[in-house]
Amino acid sequence: MNTVTGSERAAAQAYLRLLESTQAVLADPRLEPYAAAMLTHPMAEADAALRAAGLSGNEDRLLRLVASLRASPTAQRGMPA
Numbered sequence: 001m002n003t004v005t006g007s008e009r010a011a012a013q014a015y016l017r018l019l020e021s022t023q024a025v026l027a028d029p030r031l032e033p034y035a036a037a038m039l040t041h042p043m044a045e046a047d048a049a050l051r052a053a054g055l056s057g058n059e060d061r062l063l064r065l066v067a068s069l070r071a072s073p074t075a076q077r078g079m080p081a
Helices: 006-027 032-052 059-071
Strands: none
Touching: 006 032, 006 059
């Protein structure tokens, strides 16, 4: 099993925040026209975190990290994994 670095964990968490923000914005039809403006910060945060972790272009590793965060019992309780 590979060890997850702090920057990789931060990148996966930023990706999850972007995903959840996108779902929330698109779930409300009144917010759809503002989606780009509302998602600018989460997109920039995720992009910067992916670059810092060396995960830009490595979707396979990112998605495995995201899956491990989602499966973590501490992550489900809202605690850092």
